[in-house]
Amino acid sequence: MSRPQPTLFTVFLLLSFYTTMGQEGLRDTLFGKNYDELNELFYTYLPEDTLTARNIADAYLTKARAEKDTIRMAQGFRYYAAEFGPGTGLMYSDSVIDLTKNIYDKEYPARGYILKGYWSYYSDKYVKATENYLIANKYAVARNNVSQQLLIRPIMAALKHVAGKHREALAIEKAHLYALENDPEYKELYSNIPNREDGYAEDHIIAIYNLCQSYLQVREVDSSKIYIRRGIGESLEHGDTLQYYRFVSTGGVAEYYAGNYRSAIDSFTRAIPHLENKYTYTMAQFYKGRSYEVLGKDRNALSALKKADSLVEKLDYRFPELRPAYEYMINYYEAGQKRDSQLIYINKLLKLDEELLKNKSIDGEIARKYDRPYLLSQKEKLISHLEEKNNKNRIYKLLMVIMAALFGLFLVYYYQRQRMYKKRYRELLKENPAKMPDRSRTGEGAMSDSGVPAETFRSIEEGLVRFEEEKRFANPDVTLHSLAKELQTNSTYLSKVINTTREMNFSKYLHGLRINHIIQRLKQEERLRSYSIRGIAQEAGYNTAQSFASSFFRHTGINPSYFVKKLKEEKFAGEQTV
Template sequence: MSCAIAFFQKNIKLFFTSFLPIFLLFNSLTLFAFQTSSDSLSTKEYSYLRKLVYGNFKDSLKAIPYAQSYLYKAKIDNDTIKIANGFFYFSIVTQDEKIKDKYIDSMILYAKNLNTKLYPASAYFYKAKIAYNRGNFKKAIDLYLKTNEKAKESGNTHLFYASKKSMGILKSRIGEHQTALKELRQCYQYFSKCKKEKSRDYLRTLFALSDAYNLNKKLDSATYINVLGYTESITFKDEDFRHYFTLNEGINLFDKKNFTTAKDSLSNAIKEFKLNGDEANLSMAYFFFGKTLDALGEEKEAINAHIKVDEIFQNIAEIMPNNRENYEILINYYKKLGDKDNQLKYIQQLITVDSILHTNYRYLIKGVVQNYDTPRLLSEKQKIIDSLKTGKKTSYTIISILGIVSFLLSILWLINRRRQKQYKRRFEELYHKKDVPKKGDTKTALQQEKAKLTIPDEVVKEILNKLKIFENELGFTQQEISLTSLAKKFKTNSNYLSKIINTYKEKSFKHYINDLRINQSIVKLKTEPKFRNYTIKAIAQEMGFNTAEVFSKTFYNQNGIYPSYFIKELEKQIK
């Protein structure tokens, strides 16, 4: 699949350190523990400190004092932009991922209210890149969209297209090939106009565009871009980049069934990637090299190439969705030879690969599974297990493990299938549910409850009327609302208000407010198309919840499905 993706990941840190000057807030105790050293550097210019951060960013022990001094100086000067820059410098030199996240979040805290060409768009862009690199593609997409919005508002055209290019690469990765191609074409039109000033961005765009053309089976267009990219790499004295176009064209030639020429191109790419240490693209080159050799009738050499892909995967634990086929090829080869040990080995590897794909590609895993879907894979394992029982006693441990795994996978599959049916049924109930007002209690029951309340009738009536107005005016969507604050607003005491809600609404104050919020969210989702495009976090905030997690949990507790599932099914129903 996408070589551009592997290249994108390899170069992500270099890209950040050369493109962005940003990021976020951290604990002041940590920041000023170094005050003595900061004082000695505080007279230095910002440009001097920034230069030393970049000059030493690979050695955090050397770089951190300069980042600290930069941030210390910015705080003394009360310069919000430079404070955001300071947190960015911290984020690129720290090795601890949790601490890095704190710097990033703090940077956004400072940057989000700025209105410059760089901020806050570049802060969201950087966080999107981090989410992408960690396999959190859904979050990355949301952040890229936020980047585009802010970059457009501030007139930062370059950042707008840089973000758009990243989204195109991501969409290629998750299988949205047509959409990716459309966006990358637009990026190419932009970067080709500024290729002299931004040659590396231009070459990266060409590389991603070539990959997109190939994935959309526009092979002649892919060849055109590969030739152009190879030539432009030499023109801009970035000759190491030409090897990536050699790789892409090798894959393209394979798809054109020009196997002899494809073999030469892929062989050259393998040599270069061995030298530059790009194992992700080396894996891709070996994969297609193996398929090319097999097409030329060189089966043993082809299998050796596919074994190389497995060796690289064990080393870097990074795999592209279509490289899953690599293990199907190895399993089938050893099955044909009757080599049960190697067949079992690569079946186990395929299970490992599937677990990674299921984690990083959970939104497209159904489209990834090809010849060996879960039931067939389990069946193949069981057949091998049965044959090994009468063969090698030393294999009993492996057989037991695989049997347990097969059983657990089957149980999980059944549970998931049952759960999906339940979710579907609950959605249908919720979708067709009408907002029928709840009938009041009988007169006798109400009188009994009033007697228990020992609250004057006129007070009860007044509070119930105010609650009705409160509900009609959607007062419950305000964040941080409490029993005390609402009682104060109603000019009554919280004890009266609590007892009346418990009696007449038949629920606690907390459940009363949350139920109103959830019901209102359902009404808006059903009736407002724009509202369905909001993120879960935005919907939660709109309804008055502090976090997306609390909103999702409350929605699930009330309706038996999560809001994300309800929105997805609602879109299908409406279409």
């Protein structure tokens, strides 16, 4: 669920909250806040401190009950329904529905049914999800709630796809895109929300993406390509690189179904390094592998298909198209007499069939080359053969060899790691205390490359220099959005300037500043070395020791505890020498 970002008002509210909490008690303090203040506090504490967030939600409910405000009570229940997992979510969704089902309100009880549908979908209960979204849509249409209709329509299309009704899903996606582009009520909705252009562009690009995917599901490749080209154009126009590469990857799938396998591979090769969505990445590797398979490049095909299968296991995400991939790998390993691997993929195929039938992703008998009885008989033969081959003595000897090899590898790894740690430690001691991210690319060429107006570019760059010099990166609440607001620009422009001038993204830039600065402080401030890692993390601008340690290791190649320990040892050795 989306949450508002902390604001200056939130900071003031938190100070007030902590000032009065000890005097009046937590509940009295919260009850003294108005609804907007409680809402700000709730989303500020969630998800880091769920106990306090629950107390705030309770205070919201208590206040609403005392004032007999039904809609506010529903909002209080909605906190629980939206933010605390499927069990709590389903229970409190019913509370929202029961409370509001007999009142006339534009938002309720549809919100309750939307939440119940969401958690049902999350729990793979697709029939229940469909029922609840249909009820929600009935209320949304009856009460002319355009924003709720905007939310529900693509979800209904997704549920149609799950049920295998791809033509019906396609019709919904077409209607959704048409409404976004032509319905005056939709245009009015976007005109009344903050950052309306960005919000509309994002929803519009997603609608195009869903439509081209739906066309692929029904194998209307030419129609899909039309919308893929539109999506690529829109993504480039709005500088949305994430969606751009998703369209490039989808273009690869379209080329695969069109029989243009080399073009498909080229598209996947371009897109895969930039795909952040794990499901999209999985499908790209899958279709890249299938393309190599058709071209007879078995080694490349196996490499890509194994990457896809690895993510399938991690994500617990299975789809019907996996069947021919598993069949291909079974045949490949059978031909190579690699029975262990053959057995692995027979088991995977059997498991896939069970899940597809259970989830009703396909109807009736599965069309396949290896039917279930044959697969089971093959499995039994392979198990019998492997049991005969691997007797107890061989297993014992093999285990001893493996243990000895692992121990040897561990020793080699341990000593190499210690050498590497010492080398990195020495390098860190020699580094310039004033080291900052490279700012060499700040000329006219950099401005042109960034796509940011020159005056805005210079203003942002000056602001970044002040940000670095004043060490404001040590504030743990700094985010791309908060810094953009502080520099009176938007996050897109700020991100582009940082990528252009520092040649890195915002996250890497912020972590680099923090780690460089805390390294120099540790070298110079003996007092700081006596802090716990958690204390040093707070000084560096991190909320947790774990996030600080991870960032420190990524940046330096060693752990902060090792760095501090070596500094202390050298200090002690120096004192002993004196």
